[in-house]
Amino acid sequence: MPLTDLFIRKLKYSGKPSGDKYSDGRALYLLVRESNKYWRMNYRYEGRHRTLVFGTYPEVSLAEARALCSEAHKLLRAGTDPKPRKKPIAPEPEQNTFGTLALEWLSKMAVTRSEVTQKKSLGWLQHDILPVIGAMPVASIKPRDILAVIQRVEARGAIDSAHRMKQLCGQILRYGVAIGWTERDVTPDLRGALVAIPRTNFAAITEPKHLALLLRSIDAYEGHIVAVSALKLTPLLFVRPGELRAAEWSEFDLDAAEWRIPAAKMKMKTEHMVPLATQAVTILRELYRVTGHGKFVFPSLRTEQACMSENTINAALRSMGFAKDVMTAHGFRASARTILDEVLNERVDLIEHQLAHRVIDPNGRAYNRTAHLPARRLMMQRWADYLDKLRAGADIIPIRPLPGGGQL
Structure with missing residues (x-):
């Protein structure tokens, strides 16, 4: 059975x-000794048994060891001994690999x-x-190296x-250029090397x-x-x-009927205030009796340490007969945007x-996160009341301003 990072981290020297040898397949194995965990690969060349040493874990990750193993097999198929005479096939610790650069870049991006x-x-990395x-x-x-990665993804329809x-x-790569690890992106x-993305908006009613x-x-x-509860709150709150x-x-x-979403969770990296209509508060209070002892409002059914799956709402919509080209979880935002404005x-x-969304004041500056909060509270309550009337089957007459300022 192939190794996993979790399994390797838990390994203890016997x-x-x-x-202790633990095989990953394709002749690659991890040798665990008291001092360290060593990546090795056994092979035969010109009738002789040989061993490649790829470095130690975690300095050389599981993905990197597999990539090195694959490269060694390519050399063997070409009739070349993959074992260098003077230096190991594994990159030296000071060598600037894409994997090292990627993780450093990702760490820096966590702030923004x-x-x-x-x-x-x-996950993509x-x-x-x-691994490639x-x-x-x-x-x-080279461009062909990146192409090899993305064409494999394209081939599975993604x-x-x-x-x-x-x-x-x-x-x-552009970060690599900035710190001097490479010359260009x-x-x-x-x-033009990939199939174009079909451009469609999120389906919405x-x-x-x-x-x-x-x-x-x-x-x-x-x-x-x-x-x-998540289904009922989605149209009421119309958050992402x-x-x-x-x-x-x-x-x-x-x-206080408020939900403050931290900046770290927001697309625009700014704390967002969601006023809660009385209907939303009622739903949340009922749900609190079930999940209030934990961290997440909508925990996963498998483990309370994780939140609900991203597919839960869309899967529920499909089960109710609303196809993905008719309505999506994200589509409730467009529903609210259109009806609040036009109706x-x-x-x-x-x-x-x-x-x-980013809203600019007359002086070209972005409004702060609490701008017009009292008016937004009233709007959210009107929206919730309107949804109640729709659900009950009432005839909702569009409200339009008359020239004199009255309403029809």
Whole structure:
């Protein structure tokens, strides 16, 4: 069975004089001794048994060891002995590898990027990028090396991810240029090498009568209280799906009817205030009885140490019969934006503030995070009341201003 980082970290030396061997496959194994954990690969060349030493763990990661093993097999297939006569095949500790650069860059970005974005980048690096080019010296990376990574991703149908990984590699390489590890970012040379991303907006229901049907479907949805509560709060709060599912109880003041989302979780890196309508507070108080003892408002059903899966809301919508080209979790933001403006005639600047979009004042400066908060509270309550009427089947007449300032 292939090794994992978690398994390797837990390994302890048994005391066996020859050391403990743990195979990863393809002749690569980890030799555990009292002093260290050594990466090795056994092979035969010209009829003789030989051993390659790739360095020690964790200085040489599992992904890097596998990449070195793959490179050694390529040399053997070409009839070349992969074992150098004077120096090991593993990069010297001072060698500036792409893997080292990538992790250093990611660490620096933690200050300015959301936790969700950081996790996404780390996942791409660990699963797709570093196993292929992580052990390569940054200065030696060519466009074809990056292409080899992203074409594998493209081949499994993940077109958008392939483009995002190319962008990620470019950001890392540009950081490498800035600190003198390489001369240039080679990713611009790959322009046109990937299939274009189909450009589509998040599917959203923006007609009140169709939204009414969706709200009634949500009301009838049978599932775990965590998923049901998240479904009911999504149209009420219209925050980004990632912000909702990662919500923590410490961020809420239900007595004050407020939810303060920390800057680290926000796309714009600014704390965001969400006034809570009475309907939202009621849902949250009921949910608190179930999940209030833990950290997350919407914990995973598998472990309370993690939040709800990013697919939970969309999966529920699919199960209710709303296809992905009809409605998505993110689409509730567009629903609110359109109906608040075109039907309820709410002020556009209040809507944009509540969507956590950047709003500029007449002097060209960004409003602070608490701008127009009393007016936003009233708007959020009007929105919740409107959704109640829609759900109940009331005929909602669009409110339009008359020339004299009255309303129809």
